[in-house]
Amino acid sequence: MKLRNRILFIVALTLACVIAVLYFFAKIILLGNLVKLEEDYTRRDVQRALSALNDDLSDLSRFAWDWAAWDDTYSFIEAPDDDYIRTNLVDSTFTGNHISLMLFLNNSGRLVYGKCYDLNGNREVPIPQGLLKQLVPGNLLLRHPTTSSIVKGILVLPQGPLLVVSHPVLTSSSQGPVRGSLIVGRFLDSHVIDQLAVTTRLSLALKRIGDSSIPSDLQSLSDSTGGSRILVRPLDAGTIAGYALLKDIYGKPALALQVSIPRVIYREARAGFFYLIAAFLLFSLVLLLYLEKAVISRITALSAGVSRIGTAGDLYERVTVSGNDELGSLAREINRMLERLDQYHRKLLESEEQYRQTATELQAIFQALPDLYFRFASDGTILDVKAGRVADLYLPPERLIGRKMQDISLPSIGKQFLQAIEMVQETRSLVVIEYSIPLKRGEQFFEARFLPLPENQIIAVVRNITERKLADEQLRYLSLHDPLTGLYNRTFFDEELRRLEEGRLPVGLILCDVDGLKLVNDTLGHKAGDVLLVAAARVLKESFRQGDIVAKLGGDEFAVLLTDVSENSMDNACNRIRKAVARYNAGAPRIPLSISVGWALRTDKSKTGVELFKEADTNMYREKLQNSDNARSLIVQTLIKILEERGIISPDQTERLLQLLADFASAAGLSERRMELCLLAQFHDIGNIAVPERILLKRGRLTPEEQAEMRLHCEMGYRIAQSVPVLFPIADLILKHHEWWNGQGYPLGIAGEEIPLECRLLAIAEAYLAMTGDRPYRKRMTHEEAVAELKRCAGTQFDPVLVERFISLFPTL
Numbered sequence: 001m002k003l004r005n006r007i008l009f010i011v012a013l014t015l016a017c018v019i020a021v022l023y024f025f026a027k028i029i030l031l032g033n034l035v036k037l038e039e040d041y042t043r044r045d046v047q048r049a050l051s052a053l054n055d056d057l058s059d060l061s062r063f064a065w066d067w068a069a070w071d072d073t074y075s076f077i078e079a080p081d082d083d084y085i086r087t088n089l090v091d092s093t094f095t096g097n098h099i100s101l102m103l104f105l106n107n108s109g110r111l112v113y114g115k116c117y118d119l120n121g122n123r124e125v126p127i128p129q130g131l132l133k134q135l136v137p138g139n140l141l142l143r144h145p146t147t148s149s150i151v152k153g154i155l156v157l158p159q160g161p162l163l164v165v166s167h168p169v170l171t172s173s174s175q176g177p178v179r180g181s182l183i184v185g186r187f188l189d190s191h192v193i194d195q196l197a198v199t200t201r202l203s204l205a206l207k208r209i210g211d212s213s214i215p216s217d218l219q220s221l222s223d224s225t226g227g228s229r230i231l232v233r234p235l236d237a238g239t240i241a242g243y244a245l246l247k248d249i250y251g252k253p254a255l256a257l258q259v260s261i262p263r264v265i266y267r268e269a270r271a272g273f274f275y276l277i278a279a280f281l282l283f284s285l286v287l288l289l290y291l292e293k294a295v296i297s298r299i300t301a302l303s304a305g306v307s308r309i310g311t312a313g314d315l316y317e318r319v320t321v322s323g324n325d326e327l328g329s330l331a332r333e334i335n336r337m338l339e340r341l342d343q344y345h346r347k348l349l350e351s352e353e354q355y356r357q358t359a360t361e362l363q364a365i366f367q368a369l370p371d372l373y374f375r376f377a378s379d380g381t382i383l384d385v386k387a388g389r390v391a392d393l394y395l396p397p398e399r400l401i402g403r404k405m406q407d408i409s410l411p412s413i414g415k416q417f418l419q420a421i422e423m424v425q426e427t428r429s430l431v432v433i434e435y436s437i438p439l440k441r442g443e444q445f446f447e448a449r450f451l452p453l454p455e456n457q458i459i460a461v462v463r464n465i466t467e468r469k470l471a472d473e474q475l476r477y478l479s480l481h482d483p484l485t486g487l488y489n490r491t492f493f494d495e496e497l498r499r500l501e502e503g504r505l506p507v508g509l510i511l512c513d514v515d516g517l518k519l520v521n522d523t524l525g526h527k528a529g530d531v532l533l534v535a536a537a538r539v540l541k542e543s544f545r546q547g548d549i550v551a552k553l554g555g556d557e558f559a560v561l562l563t564d565v566s567e568n569s570m571d572n573a574c575n576r577i578r579k580a581v582a583r584y585n586a587g588a589p590r591i592p593l594s595i596s597v598g599w600a601l602r603t604d605k606s607k608t609g610v611e612l613f614k615e616a617d618t619n620m621y622r623e624k625l626q627n628s629d630n631a632r633s634l635i636v637q638t639l640i641k642i643l644e645e646r647g648i649i650s651p652d653q654t655e656r657l658l659q660l661l662a663d664f665a666s667a668a669g670l671s672e673r674r675m676e677l678c679l680l681a682q683f684h685d686i687g688n689i690a691v692p693e694r695i696l697l698k699r700g701r702l703t704p705e706e707q708a709e710m711r712l713h714c715e716m717g718y719r720i721a722q723s724v725p726v727l728f729p730i731a732d733l734i735l736k737h738h739e740w741w742n743g744q745g746y747p748l749g750i751a752g753e754e755i756p757l758e759c760r761l762l763a764i765a766e767a768y769l770a771m772t773g774d775r776p777y778r779k780r781m782t783h784e785e786a787v788a789e790l791k792r793c794a795g796t797q798f799d800p801v802l803v804e805r806f807i808s809l810f811p812t813l
Contacts, residue, residue: 022277031270042240049200056163064167067102068169069171073104076112080112094119109137111132119187140166151166152164230244235260240260302319319335373387375459376458410437420433429452432448482551486537501602508562509561512557513620517533524591537550539593540577578595600615654681654682684730715747735747739759760802764806772786
């Protein structure tokens with residue numbers, strides 16, 4: 001078949017297919033959509049009619065509420081009053097509010113008063129017996145368990161359908177107890193339906209279930225659990241109707257609401273469709289004639305010229321050029337193409353050589369770098385793999401080539417790669433993704449960078465970023481957490497407090513302070529203080545829920561943020577902390593834990609986060625004032641126990657020193673200072689807790705550096721005593737108990753009677769006991785040797801007068 005005939009045949013076939021598609025589109029899709037649109041309009045109008053009916057029911061409910069929640073009605077139910085009836089239940093009340101009946105019933109279901117009014121005949125009529133038979137105790141209309149209950153809907157009576165509302169009878173302030181029920185109704189007669197039709201501007205009809213004029217499948221709407229409950233059916237070619245199923249107050253199908261609408265859209269659409277087909281047929285015929293003359297004949301001539309040149313292989317021959325349109329431009333371009341073919345052939349040979357050189361260079365780069373290189377086809381097939389580090393590959397290279405990434409790796413990673421490849425093809429720009437994959441050495445994180453290549457291919461450079469990822473995660477963790485306890489830090493706490501300040505209420509804040517932490521740091525060192533902080537953090541963490549915010553604010557202060565709490569729950573939370581501390585201390589830890597707790601509650605937005613924090617801090621400080629003395633005393637007892645465990649002091653030595661010092665003080669006339677001397681005998685060397693054991697228990701002479709470190713125990717003991725109320729009176733004595741009579745002592749270098757008498761007595765008594773007791777570096781002296789040493793040091797280290805008195809008081813010991 002010649003080109004002309006093929007083109008004419010294809011064009012004619014195309015036009016026929018277009019006409020068929022248009023017919024199908026218009027007949028099936030367009031008209032179908034118009035029918036759907038017509039049904040949607042019908043449903044909307046049915047919904048409008050339902051809304052208007054619901055509005056009538058709401059108006060009826062408001063009227064009933066105004067009467068039910070009224071002190072006069074409340075009294076009337078209890079004690080019927082003819083004056084109430086004459087004043088309020090007149091005919092104008094029914095006609096003016098379009099009310100068909102009002103029934104007043106007490107809690108036992110007895111009808112106190114009722115009236116039914118014919119709005120069309122303007123006369124009072126008997127109350128429908130069908131309604132009265134239903135008003136028995138336990139009926140839905142008489143059940144009002146709460147003051148806010150309401151029953152409203154439709155009742156189908158022999159006299160006709162009735163809009164009915166039942167409200168509990170209450171006081172004017174809507175308070176109970178409920179004294180009965182007020183039932184108000186309005187018959188849905190033809191006048192009411194006509195009024196609804198005028199209001200909605202729709203053609204309405206209300207029919208009973210079972211009427212032969214309504215669709216038989218309307219009843220199935222009552223069984224549907226979802227979707228629309230409106231049924232649409234065409235009545236004829238010119239009218240469509242929508243039906244809505246109305247249930248009575250008991251949930252049973254009662255009525256069908258019919259809305260009839262003219263089918264204007266459908267008729268106009270069909271007429272327009274047939275005009276469109278006729279116009280398109282005429283246009284197709286004209287188009288075929290024009291194509292034959294203006295295009296097909298010229299294409300045939302151009303094709304013949306190109307075939308002639310191709311058969312001859314003569315690049316100098318040219319095709320005939322005619323016209324200045326696209327076909328003329330095509331002929332001219334063909335002639336220029338023939339001129340450049342030879343040039344392109346020579347350049348192609350040069351490009352092949354450059355390509356081979358570039359490929360060699362790229363191969364060297366791939367081998368030198370530690371990254372992975374993938375070359376993909378457009379469908380995700382792996383065409384090539386270069387691995388600087390084979391250990392980063394999920395499979396060996398030979399098992400990857402020729403397969404799709406989504407078929408050989410984890411589904412999520414394969415999907416990521418495929419999406420990246422599709423995005424590169426679409427944007428022709430760089431696309432970067434990150435992913436993780438389990439390898440033999442554990443989970444590894446990678447960054448893949450995708451770039452487009454010629455021939456619709458993609459290259460992906462994949463780098464192992466596991467170390468960078470782990471470092472980023474560690475930095476992110478440290479930026480929000482305290483490195484010692486693992487709790488949230490002050491930065492996270494402040495941000496969370498600001499967020500909760502703008503969010504839900506109530507919000508509770510508990511502030512906690514570790515009592516005596518500075519004393520522990522100063523005496524046992526910061527490592528011991530850190531152990532105490534970690535214990536406090538664990539106690540607090542175990543006292544709260546997983547989602548509660550427990551943070552370390554710095555130093556010895558902790559905070560807990562709680563949501564959806566009350567004053568009672570805040571007290572309970574603080575008690576949980578105290579019980580947890582007690583359990584911790586019951587385990588006999590090396591250092592006892594004491595935590596002061598204070599809380600505050602924010603129940604409205606008038607209190608800022610700063611004010612909440614200040615209130616909790618004030619409450620915490622108040623408790624701290626009560627607990628701090630006891631906490632410090634416990635810590636001091638712990639320090640003494642540690643010194644005893646180290647063998648630095650012993651109860652026997654302390655008892656001997658206490659007895660000797662008491663006798664010596666009585667002889668020196670210091671009986672009234674007996675209490676201070678007892679404390680001094682027990683705690684004068686408490687500062688030794690801060691001196692390393694290697695110095696305290698060293699055999700042999702101390703080095704100058706060790707002596708300097710040893711002498712700090714006086715100042716340390718002074719600071720400890722200053723912080724503990726029971727030791728405060730002897731703080732100055734502890735500081736000065738190593739001063740010498742000649743001023744060569746430490747730490748102050750005072751001399752003579754500037755040294756407190758208690759310290760001078762202690763120096764002599766302690767020196768005597770030290771000399772007559774065993775030491776790691778020497779054996780004990782005899783009494784005579786110790787006395788001789790005291791005499792030798794009298795006037796230098798010791799008070800000479802007191803030395804003589806000591807020797808005279810204790811000739812033998």
